[in-house]
Amino acid sequence: MVGPVGDELQLGLDCVVALRDGGRLLVGSARAPADAEATLWLEAPDGQPCPIAQIRFHPGAGPKPNDTAQPARNFTLLVRQLPVDTRLVLQSGEARVAIAAEGPGEAALARVLAAWPAAAGFALLSDCAADPALQPLLAWPQRPFGVFADWLGGLGTVRGRIVENLPEIEEAETLTSLAGEVMVVVRGSTPFPPEARLEALPLGLQPDASGRGEAVALPLLDWHVVALPQALVGHGRIDPAWLDRLSTLDLVLQLQPRPDLTRWLRCRPRAATVPDMLDAICRTTPFAEPTDASGAAALDLLRLVVARREGFLAPSLAMLAAQRAAPDAAGRLPRLGLILGADDPLAARLFQVTAPEFEGRCDRLLVMGDAAEAVAQPFIRRGRIPVAVGAAAVQALRDAAGRAGVLAVEAPRFAAFVAAGRPADAFSHPLGAADLARLLALHAAAGCEPALADSLARLLRLHRTRQGEPAFMPVQRGWSSPHAAEVVNDHLARLWCIGMAGTAANG
Amino acid sequence: MARGGRVCIIAHSHPEFSKGGGELAAYRQFETMRDAGRDVVFVGASEIGTQYAEGRQIETVMPFGPQEYVFSFAGMAEDRLAWEDGFQRGVLVDFLAALDCEVYHFHHYWRLGTDLIDALMQARPDARFVMTIHEMLAICLHHGQMVKTRSRELCRRESPLRCLACFPDQTLERFAYRKATLISVLSRFDSILHPSEFIRGRYRDWGLTGPRDPVLENYLGDAILALPREPADPGAMAHRFGFFGQPTSFKGLDVLLRALPMALRGNPDIVLTVFGAEREDVLRLFPTLEPMVEAAGPSLTFAGRYDPLDAVELMRSVGWVVVPSVWWENSPVVIQESRRAGTPLIVSDIGGMAEKVLRGVDGLHFKRAAPVDLARVMTEAADPALRAQYGASVRDVIGRDEFLAALDAAYAPRDSGRAAE
Numbered sequence: 001m002v003g004p005v006g007d008e009l010q011l012g013l014d015c016v017v018a019l020r021d022g023g024r025l026l027v028g029s030a031r032a033p034a035d036a037e038a039t040l041w042l043e044a045p046d047g048q049p050c051p052i053a054q055i056r057f058h059p060g061a062g063p064k065p066n067d068t069a070q071p072a073r074n075f076t077l078l079v080r081q082l083p084v085d086t087r088l089v090l091q092s093g094e095a096r097v098a099i100a101a102e103g104p105g106e107a108a109l110a111r112v113l114a115a116w117p118a119a120a121g122f123a124l125l126s127d128c129a130a131d132p133a134l135q136p137l138l139a140w141p142q143r144p145f146g147v148f149a150d151w152l153g154g155l156g157t158v159r160g161r162i163v164e165n166l167p168e169i170e171e172a173e174t175l176t177s178l179a180g181e182v183m184v185v186v187r188g189s190t191p192f193p194p195e196a197r198l199e200a201l202p203l204g205l206q207p208d209a210s211g212r213g214e215a216v217a218l219p220l221l222d223w224h225v226v227a228l229p230q231a232l233v234g235h236g237r238i239d240p241a242w243l244d245r246l247s248t249l250d251l252v253l254q255l256q257p258r259p260d261l262t263r264w265l266r267c268r269p270r271a272a273t274v275p276d277m278l279d280a281i282c283r284t285t286p287f288a289e290p291t292d293a294s295g296a297a298a299l300d301l302l303r304l305v306v307a308r309r310e311g312f313l314a315p316s317l318a319m320l321a322a323q324r325a326a327p328d329a330a331g332r333l334p335r336l337g338l339i340l341g342a343d344d345p346l347a348a349r350l351f352q353v354t355a356p357e358f359e360g361r362c363d364r365l366l367v368m369g370d371a372a373e374a375v376a377q378p379f380i381r382r383g384r385i386p387v388a389v390g391a392a393a394v395q396a397l398r399d400a401a402g403r404a405g406v407l408a409v410e411a412p413r414f415a416a417f418v419a420a421g422r423p424a425d426a427f428s429h430p431l432g433a434a435d436l437a438r439l440l441a442l443h444a445a446a447g448c449e450p451a452l453a454d455s456l457a458r459l460l461r462l463h464r465t466r467q468g469e470p471a472f473m474p475v476q477r478g479w480s481s482p483h484a485a486e487v488v489n490d491h492l493a494r495l496w497c498i499g500m501a502g503t504a505a506n507g
Numbered sequence: 508m509a510r511g512g513r514v515c516i517i518a519h520s521h522p523e524f525s526k527g528g529g530e531l532a533a534y535r536q537f538e539t540m541r542d543a544g545r546d547v548v549f550v551g552a553s554e555i556g557t558q559y560a561e562g563r564q565i566e567t568v569m570p571f572g573p574q575e576y577v578f579s580f581a582g583m584a585e586d587r588l589a590w591e592d593g594f595q596r597g598v599l600v601d602f603l604a605a606l607d608c609e610v611y612h613f614h615h616y617w618r619l620g621t622d623l624i625d626a627l628m629q630a631r632p633d634a635r636f637v638m639t640i641h642e643m644l645a646i647c648l649h650h651g652q653m654v655k656t657r658s659r660e661l662c663r664r665e666s667p668l669r670c671l672a673c674f675p676d677q678t679l680e681r682f683a684y685r686k687a688t689l690i691s692v693l694s695r696f697d698s699i700l701h702p703s704e705f706i707r708g709r710y711r712d713w714g715l716t717g718p719r720d721p722v723l724e725n726y727l728g729d730a731i732l733a734l735p736r737e738p739a740d741p742g743a744m745a746h747r748f749g750f751f752g753q754p755t756s757f758k759g760l761d762v763l764l765r766a767l768p769m770a771l772r773g774n775p776d777i778v779l780t781v782f783g784a785e786r787e788d789v790l791r792l793f794p795t796l797e798p799m800v801e802a803a804g805p806s807l808t809f810a811g812r813y814d815p816l817d818a819v820e821l822m823r824s825v826g827w828v829v830v831p832s833v834w835w836e837n838s839p840v841v842i843q844e845s846r847r848a849g850t851p852l853i854v855s856d857i858g859g860m861a862e863k864v865l866r867g868v869d870g871l872h873f874k875r876a877a878p879v880d881l882a883r884v885m886t887e888a889a890d891p892a893l894r895a896q897y898g899a900s901v902r903d904v905i906g907r908d909e910f911l912a913a914l915d916a917a918y919a920p921r922d923s924g925r926a927a928e
Contacts, residue, residue: 346681349589350688353625381593412680415687419714421694 012063180240321499337362342369512609744826
């Protein structure tokens, strides 16, 4: 709806979208003289102002698109309640225009967003993440991502990390960690100026009971961006609880490689281990080795990120480590056996002849490793205890937290105990509920491999490490630089060793 | 005591199909016990049945004579230490369990399988289990030789890292699984019989300390024990040397052939006869030795293959039996046969050879893999007086009654047996 249009004040209302609990989103455009202050407000039938929860302006075409004499603004305006017969008023000094706060619904909003500059869509999407009242916009009309579907469809999509059709950007690498972190590394074809900007907006699909995905925009708990000479690096977090609920997670990026240029990209982040994610910071150029300057700057940033991670991860890890020291009720809980590191089919021979050691101690057995199927076979053939492998075993272990004691045995170490004639010693340190909670936390905060089994093996190593022995086995991978390897391994070692006194963190 | 109870001897082969020392020892034990009136059954692995099973159906277990059976091991994994075909293993386990034996006496674990032994132990928890060790396959992946793969140096102790140096394509975990599997099963035996102190030491060092583990020499059999042991003429025999066995790279025939020209320079009367191989067999394996073989001329003779039953007689045709193996050997049957023949020996100074040939009594030692030292010893041994001295002192082998008594002790229930030790 376009209201009275004068030469100086123009006001138009494109749609009024009804939200939950009586809220309304008003979307329109306005024009006012550049040299005069103008106010946009809602006037209730009694003449009093109606409270506005939020209002945003964006550069726009204005109610009369061809009129360029005065600056125009598009706006979105959120109210919690909109009384009947409320009017939208644009006022500048004594001059004012007013129109009824009425208009078409969300279908019109989708058309408006597609026509507006992309920055407005990103801003509204950001508002959705920040304000749950706006989340229904992602579901209306009945399609994924609701009113944003067309807007999102118009964004550049990054497959893998290569960015096509944007000459100033070579790569956009996006990663997520189990701790809910989001890492974005945008690598340019030329150096970025210090004023380059990068924003990220997580957008997920949450399966509902019918199996369809319900879109949700997620707020970032924190977000830090640094412009390195050849990369823009952003690091933030979402609530990690979301990761278990979402079927997909995308990131919408708004980046300004230079002040006069803004680009929007839609990326599908890769689930990464912590070393992988942190090392990405130091991969500052897509092709060649980083220069000394960019390498040093990246290492400085890596140290900052590492310090920030320790800041938000260490307290909970310390609390969980302290619980470990408390008496554990594992002995009274159902006994869950777990064979870790079953990576070699030859191990099946050992378990063929030692199966009773497990059958006498466990009510159920989980087997994890590359050769888990083969290693499980002797137990399955004997049929004395139920056996789970693969994803079922991982889920069973997660489910066991707090409900079952776990007799975790690393296959190679079990072999060593058997060879020494002391197989029972392999079962002498059952894991309790506190250990499992700590395991899951450490896996999310400092997991070195995707497999939970690797973290469990590291936790068992912590438990058996004696004073002066290296408690943390450093991660070996194709690091971007030895310096990055050192910084990240030191960081991981500190996280893993929280709560341990007198052990050597570095392995 | 198992004097009245049935004993099942389970061997990795049957001498009808191969003539290795282990299967000969197992079968001679069977014959000896049977002839002594014991209730004994022999069950041996059969290469023939196994090869046949690759193309056609064949029973897993087949009768092979009165109280004798052979079985196909076609269902085993390539290294013959475990079964891939659990069904065939089950058939064999059921058969063995149904024999209702008081004692199951295994000769070797190769071609029998740790999993089969484990399953039989579970099927017959009331029975006693005895194992005669024939080599060090459990300890060493290199055919149980404990000789390093690259340098051919002797290996004195197993450890995962040492083994990895020999087999860099393996993993530390694989060595751990292999050892744990074998030691777990072997530790459950009531008795482990070692044919030499040397091999017992190696298994103890490896970690096998649970079962009773007496040293019990293999018995050569009643027929060989019945042969007369007559003194030879030292003047005629002192310069005659004999090599008996296959010309494999570990048996040291190359060392002997390199020593021969040097020994001939010390005593041109020396003659060497190689029993067990033709000239072509040897040169095929050691082509670089052809000049030495040519140079030896009539002093060197190749006698070709021989029947093991004739070994003792043939050993009487030489003055000295040379055992120049470059690996440890455990308890070579050649040494036993030579002592039975009354022929003194010249052996490498290591392992089972040094133990079984008591220096100054049964013969002479030379430095392993050292042709010069072997030539020195051969020249020295060609003296008729020395030959006469050793011909008189060389010891005979274990007798039938002593052997059976040792078996009875090994078969005794573990508690009473331990008390008796």
